[in-house]
Amino acid sequence: QQQVKQSPQSLIVQKGGISIINCAYENTAFDYFPWYQQFPGKGPALLIAIRPDVSEKKEGRFTISFNKSAKQFSLHIMDSQPGDSATYFCAATTGNQFYFGTGTSLTVIP
Amino acid sequence: EAQVTQNPRYLITVTGKKLTVTCSQNMNHEYMSWYRQDPGLGLRQIYYSMNVEVTDKGDVPEGYKVSRKEKRNFPLILESPSPNQTSLYFCASRRWGRGNQPQHFGDGTRLSIL
Numbered sequence: 001q002q003q004v005k006q007s008p009q010s011l012i013v014q015k016g017g018i019s020i021i022n023c024a025y026e027n028t029a030f031d032y033f034p035w036y037q038q039f040p041g042k043g044p045a046l047l048i049a050i051r052p053d054v055s056e057k058k059e060g061r062f063t064i065s066f067n068k069s070a071k072q073f074s075l076h077i078m079d080s081q082p083g084d085s086a087t088y089f090c091a092a093t094t095g096n097q098f099y100f101g102t103g104t105s106l107t108v109i110p
Numbered sequence: 111e112a113q114v115t116q117n118p119r120y121l122i123t124v125t126g127k128k129l130t131v132t133c134s135q136n137m138n139h140e141y142m143s144w145y146r147q148d149p150g151l152g153l154r155q156i157y158y159s160m161n162v163e164v165t166d167k168g169d170v171p172e173g174y175k176v177s178r179k180e181k182r183n184f185p186l187i188l189e190s191p192s193p194n195q196t197s198l199y200f201c202a203s204r205r206w207g208r209g210n211q212p213q214h215f216g217d218g219t220r221l222s223i224l
Contacts, residue, residue, distance in 0.1 A: 043215030
């Protein structure tokens, strides 16, 4: 079964808007939650990551919000730009094994 | 330039014909891993290796083999490929340690098995 559940499958946002992607997990042994960005024809690239002892992490326009009790975490992209159009994957890991969400295709309309 | 290199990038082959996808990294990373990416399923881990001669199964290891004889190389072997192994494959590497070390991915290998 899917260890990390991601939604929505696709997202269309106007330039300057906020993009929000949500993920949920069950395994409390996960201790690291990265987000990856993937452009067509390329491999995923680490965007931002968080550990479960932190409730929020911000890097530029990208913010992860983490709710340990609800076992949920989300990616917020502020002031979304057309260059942010890509597929985004959340992931969770125990250190050796990585589990990815099913991906969200984000389109930012100029 | 730090990179993970996969070959071939594209391959069309037939059921049962053994194939190997190579993966090489130049960052002296201890940890390497293989994933397959399928529409609607995201990336799923096939095998990983924590160092030379140390490998372990990921989430979907059936039908695949790996070996880690050198630190920089981690080939993926399909002994008898079947159509359900048609997929986009990614190799990744990272420095060994706790999970907060970023994974570096190759650009992928698209396999079509007829």
